[in-house]
Each structure stands twice: as structure tokens, then as C-alpha cells.
Amino acid sequence: MHCHVAGIGAGGSGAFISEQLRHSWKYRIYLKSFGISEDELRQHGDGLVIRRLSEQLAESQLVGAAVVLALDGVVDEQGNLDRARTESYVPNDFVARETAKYANLYFGASVNPYRPDALERLEQARADGAVLIKWLPAIQQIDPADERLIPFYEKLVELDLPLLTHAGDEHSFTRADNSLGDPLKLRLPLDLGVTVIAAHVATSGQQDGQDNMARLLPLFEEYPNLYADISSLTQLNKVRFMRRLQDSGVAAERLLYGTDFPLIRTGLTSPLFSLPQLGWQRTLPLLKVRSAWDQDVRLKLAYGLPAEVFSNAAALLLK
Numbered sequence: 001m002h003c004h005v006a007g008i009g010a011g012g013s014g015a016f017i018s019e020q021l022r023h024s025w026k027y028r029i030y031l032k033s034f035g036i037s038e039d040e041l042r043q044h045g046d047g048l049v050i051r052r053l054s055e056q057l058a059e060s061q062l063v064g065a066a067v068v069l070a071l072d073g074v075v076d077e078q079g080n081l082d083r084a085r086t087e088s089y090v091p092n093d094f095v096a097r098e099t100a101k102y103a104n105l106y107f108g109a110s111v112n113p114y115r116p117d118a119l120e121r122l123e124q125a126r127a128d129g130a131v132l133i134k135w136l137p138a139i140q141q142i143d144p145a146d147e148r149l150i151p152f153y154e155k156l157v158e159l160d161l162p163l164l165t166h167a168g169d170e171h172s173f174t175r176a177d178n179s180l181g182d183p184l185k186l187r188l189p190l191d192l193g194v195t196v197i198a199a200h201v202a203t204s205g206q207q208d209g210q211d212n213m214a215r216l217l218p219l220f221e222e223y224p225n226l227y228a229d230i231s232s233l234t235q236l237n238k239v240r241f242m243r244r245l246q247d248s249g250v251a252a253e254r255l256l257y258g259t260d261f262p263l264i265r266t267g268l269t270s271p272l273f274s275l276p277q278l279g280w281q282r283t284l285p286l287l288k289v290r291s292a293w294d295q296d297v298r299l300k301l302a303y304g305l306p307a308e309v310f311s312n313a314a315a316l317l318l319k
């Protein structure tokens with residue numbers, strides 16, 4: 001339930017990435033992990049990224065389907081898309097249109113709530129089959145605790161659309177305002193009854209001297225409408241959080257399986273990084289698993305996560 005795509009506008013997708021990101025070392029790594037060259041993109045259009053994702057998924061024995069996320073941009077004071085401050089823009093209509101072609105893909109929309117027509121955009125997303133709304137507050141300059149967002153949250157409840165929002169620090173872009181990833185800012189949507197999914201269980205970073213995961217965990221007892229996804233927890237810089245999550249007592253029914261694709265294909269989530277936790281006997285067979293998806297599932301199962309974690313997303317999102 002957490003896969004990213006990107007595009008350069010090829011084939012009229014309307015997607016773009018900033019010049020800064022395009023010239024950063026991250027760009028080459030992302031292209032490689034999508035399994036695509038820039039020439040192929042120009043030739044076949046950005047839709048190829050989504051086709052490749054569907055094909056890779058079809059080869060997986062353990063993962064049946066994925067939610068592909070659009071990514072709205074930064075919005076300026078006039079309510080217009082601020083291209084200069086947007087690093088990656090992936091329009092809803094592009095993702096809706098392309099995912100509809102593949103039975104194993106679902107549409108995750110992204111709407112910046114500061115757009116003047118944000119509520120209509122939510123309705124459109126729902127009509128186009130969106131199963132959730134995705135935010136990256138630190139990148140999109142969204143303050144989840146801003147009371148001007150109350151009508152937006154009420155609309156999410158009305159449309160029964162969960163909000164998947166990045167919590168904790170963000171490292172995948174060239175700049176971020178990480179104060180916006182404070183899990184306590186999610187109290188406002190949670191109080192209003194929004195189904196909130198905190199991405200990566202708010203691992204990494206801290207606010208007011210307290211680490212973000214520690215700020216998120218107590219909220220699970222307070223709010224039955226809070227969930228978290230376990231994407232990126234096997235990443236080199238995050239493996240220690242896996243055990244911490246298991247020791248935290250958060251119920252398995254509140255955890256959703258996600259990959260943060262394409263990150264599972266960058267090498268950052270190699271089972272080797274879990275060697276200290278799992279030992280050679282459990283790590284070696286994982287290194288031989290060819291599909292990045294299957295390897296990710298098997299690695300997380302090796303930690304002893306209950307099987308239901310891997311099917312909760314379907315139950316929550318595909319009602």
C-alpha cells in the first residue's frame with residue numbers, strides 16, 4: 001500500500017521532477033530501481049514506469065497487488081501549483097489512468113489541502129477509484145495540525161478515504177521541512193475521525209528532543225482510527241526500529257504491509273543489514289530470493305511479524 005512512481009512528462013503525463021533532483025545522484029538510482037533508462041521513458045512515455053511496476057509485481061509469489069501513489073506539489077499563497085518549490089509532481093489523473101490498465105495495481109491519490117479546489121479534487125479522486133490519499137507534509141509544505149484543514153479532513157471522513165501521511169523525517173528529496181513530520185500533528189485529523197496511516201511508524205528524526213516513533217506509539221491506544229505501515233523498516237538506517245516496533249505492543253491489526261517501492265530495489269533494504277538481528281541461518285536464504293517483493297516479505301516475516309500484517313491493507317482499503 002505504499003509504492004512511488006515518478007515521471008519527466010514523457011508521453012504527456014503531466015509529471016515532472018525538478019532540475020535539482022534530476023541532477024542529484026538520487027535520480028540515477030531511482031531510474032535504475034524502476035528498471036528503466038531515460039531513453040526508454042522518452043520513447044514510451046512515463047506510463048512505462050507503472051507498466052514495469054505491474055510486471056515486476058506479477059513475478060512476485062507473495063505480493064498480489066500494490067497501491068501506486070500520486071504526488072501533489074507545493075501550493076503557493078494564491079493556491080496555484082508552485083513549480084519552483086515542487087521537486088516531484090505526479091498528477092492524479094496520470095496515476096488513475098495508468099493503474100486502471102493493470103489488475104494488480106490500485107490508485108493512491110495525492111491532494112494538497114491548500115489547493116482552492118481541494119475538496120472537489122478529493123471527490124474526483126474517489127470517483128476515479130482512489131483507495132487512499134497520500135501526503136508528504138515535509139515536502140508538500142502541509143501542516144497536518146493547521147485548523148484551516150478541518151473541512152478537508154471532514155471530506156476525507158465523508159468519502160471514507162484514509163490518509164497515508166509521512167511521519168518522521170524525510171530523506172528522499174533534496175530538501176525537507178521535518179518539523180511538519182511530527183506525529184503529534186496528527187491529533188487533529190485523528191480527533192475528527194479520519195483514518196490515518198502513519199508511514200514507516202514515524203521512524204527517524206525527533207521533535208523537542210523526543211524521537212518521532214516514541215511520540216507516535218502512545219497515540220495507538222488513544223485512537224482506534226490510527227494505523228502505521230511497515231515500509232522501509234528494514235532499511236540500513238532503520239533496522240533497529242523493527243524490534244522496537246515488535247516490543248512496543250502495537251496490535252498487529254494496526255500495522256499494514258508496504259514497501260516504499262522503489263526503495264526495495266535500491267539495495268538500501270538488503271537482508272544483510274538485518275544480519276545482527278537474524279543471524280546467518282535466517283539471512284542467507286533471503287539473499288537468494290530473486291524478486292525484491294518476495295525478499296521484502298520474507299525478510300519481514302523472518303523478524304516474526306504475524307502473517308495478518310500482510311493482508312490488513314486489503315481489508316482496510318478495498319472495502
Ligand SMILES: [Zn+2]
Binds near residue numbers: 004199
Ligand atoms: Zn514513501
